[in-house]
Amino acid sequence: MSEPDPIALYRVMFLARMLDERIWQLNRQGRAHFAVPAAGHEGVAGYAFALDPARDYLVPHYRDLPALLHFGVTPRDVFCNLFAKANDPNSAGRQMFAHWSDATHHLLSLSSPQPNHVPHAVGIALASKIRGDNAVTWTGFGDGSSSKGDIHESMNFAAIHKLPVIFCCENNGYAISVPQDMQMAVQNVADRAAGYGMPGAVAQGRDPLEVFEVARQAIDRARRGDGPSFIEIKVYRFMPHTSNDDDKRYRSREELDAERANDPVALFRERIVKEKTWDASRDDALKQELQAQIYDALAFAEASPAPTAAEAFTNVYAMGGDK
Amino acid sequence: MPTKTFLEAIRDTLSDEMARDERVFILGEDVGKTGGVFRAPEGLQEKFGAARVIDTPLAELAIIGVAIGAAAVGLHPIAEIQFADFIFPAFDQIVSEAAKMRYRTNGAWTCPMVIRTPYGGGIHGGLYHSQSIEAYFCHAPGLKVVAPSTPADAKGLLAAAVRDPDPVLFLEHKKLYRSIKGDVPDGDFVLPIGRAEVNRVGSDVTALAYGAMLHETLAAAEELALENIEIEVVDLRTLQPLDRETILASVRKTGKVCVIHEDTKTMGLGAELAALITEEAFLDLDAPIRRVTGPDLPGIPFNEVGEHTFLPNAQKIADALRKLAAY
Numbered sequence: 001m002s003e004p005d006p007i008a009l010y011r012v013m014f015l016a017r018m019l020d021e022r023i024w025q026l027n028r029q030g031r032a033h034f035a036v037p038a039a040g041h042e043g044v045a046g047y048a049f050a051l052d053p054a055r056d057y058l059v060p061h062y063r064d065l066p067a068l069l070h071f072g073v074t075p076r077d078v079f080c081n082l083f084a085k086a087n088d089p090n091s092a093g094r095q096m097f098a099h100w101s102d103a104t105h106h107l108l109s110l111s112s113p114q115p116n117h118v119p120h121a122v123g124i125a126l127a128s129k130i131r132g133d134n135a136v137t138w139t140g141f142g143d144g145s146s147s148k149g150d151i152h153e154s155m156n157f158a159a160i161h162k163l164p165v166i167f168c169c170e171n172n173g174y175a176i177s178v179p180q181d182m183q184m185a186v187q188n189v190a191d192r193a194a195g196y197g198m199p200g201a202v203a204q205g206r207d208p209l210e211v212f213e214v215a216r217q218a219i220d221r222a223r224r225g226d227g228p229s230f231i232e233i234k235v236y237r238f239m240p241h242t243s244n245d246d247d248k249r250y251r252s253r254e255e256l257d258a259e260r261a262n263d264p265v266a267l268f269r270e271r272i273v274k275e276k277t278w279d280a281s282r283d284d285a286l287k288q289e290l291q292a293q294i295y296d297a298l299a300f301a302e303a304s305p306a307p308t309a310a311e312a313f314t315n316v317y318a319m320g321g322d323k
Numbered sequence: 324m325p326t327k328t329f330l331e332a333i334r335d336t337l338s339d340e341m342a343r344d345e346r347v348f349i350l351g352e353d354v355g356k357t358g359g360v361f362r363a364p365e366g367l368q369e370k371f372g373a374a375r376v377i378d379t380p381l382a383e384l385a386i387i388g389v390a391i392g393a394a395a396v397g398l399h400p401i402a403e404i405q406f407a408d409f410i411f412p413a414f415d416q417i418v419s420e421a422a423k424m425r426y427r428t429n430g431a432w433t434c435p436m437v438i439r440t441p442y443g444g445g446i447h448g449g450l451y452h453s454q455s456i457e458a459y460f461c462h463a464p465g466l467k468v469v470a471p472s473t474p475a476d477a478k479g480l481l482a483a484a485v486r487d488p489d490p491v492l493f494l495e496h497k498k499l500y501r502s503i504k505g506d507v508p509d510g511d512f513v514l515p516i517g518r519a520e521v522n523r524v525g526s527d528v529t530a531l532a533y534g535a536m537l538h539e540t541l542a543a544a545e546e547l548a549l550e551n552i553e554i555e556v557v558d559l560r561t562l563q564p565l566d567r568e569t570i571l572a573s574v575r576k577t578g579k580v581c582v583i584h585e586d587t588k589t590m591g592l593g594a595e596l597a598a599l600i601t602e603e604a605f606l607d608l609d610a611p612i613r614r615v616t617g618p619d620l621p622g623i624p625f626n627e628v629g630e631h632t633f634l635p636n637a638q639k640i641a642d643a644l645r646k647l648a649a650y
């Protein structure tokens with residue numbers, strides 16, 4: 001994988017942030033039942049640029065919208081999912097927002113119980129090894145979710161069989177309200193990797209290029225047949241856990257303001273401006289373009305039909321097997 | 324038609340299905356060199372290689388979770404859970420993931436996989452090597468639950484399970500493995516999932532049973548025939564989805580029903596069958612529906628008295644059927 005085009009990378013990060021803000025507004029206006037913000041996690045988009053969307057698989061963390069936009073998910077998909085419309089490609093309006101899935105983009109469906117999806121990534125990687133298709137599978141989860149046994153069983157299994165899978169913990173310091181030091185006694189979740197016989201690395205999520213580089217090394221290793229890796233990306237969540245959370249109960253505004261100085265979108269914009277690949281007028285133009293895309297997607301989703309009552313009874317079993 | 328034990332029928336079918344379709348593979352604890360603790364996949368690793376018969380760590384969540392991922396991308400895993408009593412660490416994966424994958428993606432992702440597991444008591448297995456687990460899993464739409472009682476059905480239903488586009492929990496009563504023999508059709512033999520079978524025709528009482536209890540029920544019916552009481556024995560074979568037509572047709576004929584299962588009574592399969600029959604065939608009933616089941620105890624005791632006390636048998640079943648016939 002060559003270095004990502006910084007403009008393409010900035011574009012998905014910026015689009016994700018704009019979508020995030022719009023989704024939050026829609027929730028506050030009472031037009032969307034549930035929002036799961038990604039703001040602060042945008043740097044993770046770097047990993048998507050180290051994967052090959054044509055053959056690799058993604059079983060991501062629910063805050064990974066920035067990465068998914070590079071994998072082919074569109075704003076229309078996002079709003080149809082938000083409004084639970086029949087044409088929502090994730091679940092046809094069956095699942096809550098941000099339970100990502102898209103078979104056409106190698107994106108395996110997520111459920112709510114965390115992190116149940118992680119062993120599925122190991123299974124995809126096992127299939128890749130059995131079939132020799134040379135695909136790599138990436139899976140993501142939060143720091144809080146890393147406490148649950150799924151992670152242990154999955155990492156252990158993947159390491160034994162040297163499977164081409166990357167375990168990525170997005171550590172934003174909180175599991176809803178519970179801070180990291182009440183979740184684990186180690187500083188870095190990645191420290192645990194050694195216990196499974198796989199390399200562990202830490203990347204700073206405020207820098208998508210650092211994320212890209214760490215991801216690229218792990219992906220290259222997996223593709224060579226040398227087995228899984230564990231990556232921890234340090235991030236900070238700028239918004240409440242979801243639209244149903246009040247983060248003022250467990251973290252101070254001072255802490256939040258201090259962290260905002262590390263805004264990955266703003267920092268990356270500054271960087272590409274400094275490197276003269278970007279400037280303010282292009283930024284304005286991009287903002288307008290993305291805004292138009294969001295308006296179009298919103299209008300499209302709002303005009304899309306809701307699922308019918310009869311549709312609630314389909315796809316329990318394969319066609320003909322429905323009761 | 325060759326005669327095989329229940330276990331041989333399962334082993335041969337696993338082998339046939341792996342030979343037929345290279346997407347089929349086995350994973351579980353001790354399935355490789357040892358050939359499984361009950362020897363169902365015996366010799367298969369030698370035949371098909373270690374990449375297709377995979378010894379896993381002691382980690383049931385991973386066994387099922389990994390199978391789900393592999394199934395989603397087009398392989399057909401057969402996951403073995405060494406004893407049904409140890410399936411609960413994977414309960415979440417089975418119920419929240421495998422059973423819901425098709426529904427939650429509206430068919431975009433699916434889970435064509437089989438979970439085989441030995442269940443049931445009567446083999447001195449104590450609390451944790453004897454349980455019947457079907458009631459927990461029959462409550463999960465999206466999952467199919469199959470429990471054959473004869474070697475031929477084991478073959479036909481296991482082949483169907485492997486070829487099914489949805490996840491199937493395949494329950495093997497461990498007492499049947501070596502004690503039950505029967506004719507097994509040669510060649511490609513597939514039975515439809517979701518069909519019960521009238522195993523013995525009768526006119527006085529319908530007995531609904533499956534697994535090891537099917538054989539106890541047949542023995543009871545044999546005994547009652549000497550008393551001129553004719554029992555119709557229906558082998559459910561598939562527990563989810565139930566074959567409502569066959570069940571209700573038999574009930575309409577006899578007007579009296581006894582449900583027999585080894586699993587504990589309260590909220591068990593018998594409760595659902597009784598509800599189904601009263602909803603659909605109330606006016607055809609001539610007597611209250613009876614249940615002969617394991618008692619509501621946390622487990623089957625290891626000591627022989629306790630184990631015997633727990634398990635229904637031909638005697639207890641005959642008593643219940645006799646009373647029903649006289650009602």
Ligand SMILES: Cc1ncc(C[n+]2csc(CCOP(=O)(O)OP(=O)(O)O)c2C)c(N)n1
Pocket residue numbers: 063112113114115141142143144145146170172174175176241
């Ligand atoms: C098994 C399970 N327990 C509890 C929850 C409720 N829950 C949803 S997200 C969450 C916190 C997860 O935190 P983390 O993994 O750090 O991810 P983050 O949301 O911070 O990105 C909790 C407790 C759940 N979804 N699943």
